[in-house]
């Protein structure tokens with residue numbers, strides 16, 4: 325298969341970057357993953373807006389205006405123009421002699437490729453998750469390629485045969501290692517407010533909008549560790565995660581949340597989400 329690297333489409337095995345690329349050496353870069361339902365972009369503008377936000381936050385100058393057309397070429401070259409797929413893109417600072425400061429006037433490294441994604445049937449799946457301390461930095465709103473803390477967190481649940489690691493910081497449940505989290509209690513849905521403690525999930529934002537459209541009460545208010553016992557239902561959201569019900573949560577070796585039924589509220593949200601992605 326092919327990848328787009330710095331202006332050229334290359335066979336994967338021929339695409340090479342310098343060992344001095346700051347993305348490789350320092351994790352100095354940002355990325356995005358954007359979904360395509362049957363070849364049709366879903367929330368592409370929002371993903372590109374977040375990409376630009378992240379570029380701005382890390383002080384990286386890169387013109388993203390070509391990306392909107394390139395994503396379709398990526399799908400085509402991967403033979404995914406009529407499939408469920410996603411496009412990965414990352415921009416790293418580029419190659420420069422190793423320094424602690426960020427050098428000026430270096431050429432960013434841009435990588436993009438499409439890959440197949442399973443976007444059908446999410447409403448029939450569920451996750452078992454682990455609750456674990458959030459050891460990431462203080463700018464989780466930046467979608468950085470410095471992913472060590474996320475992958476270390478995710479590995480903890482993976483090793484236990486679970487699907488995701490949910491993080492807490494100072495007694496507050498923030499988000500998953502690669503997903504946002506929502507809690508249903510009575511007639512209300514809660515999710516962590518926007519800010520540097522979480523990634524501003526595109527699916528999170530879309531689901532908040534769906535709740536408003538459907539007249540479901542949604543509150544951007546964090547849930548504390550101590551409140552987990554009072555929660556009725558949990559779900560996670562993400563670009564390829566979509567809206568995933570959580571049926572068990574493990575914390576310090578014990579099951580602290582268990583639920584096998586699905587409320588009308590969650591059913592409504594999932595089917596509204598599905599409908600929107602079918603009508604692209």
Ligand code: PLP
Nearest residue numbers: 502503504523525526527562563
């Ligand atoms: N939170 C984190 C830490 C993530 O890595 C992701 C996705 O990769 C999400 C949340 C979900 O964000 P989105 O809905 O934009 O995919």
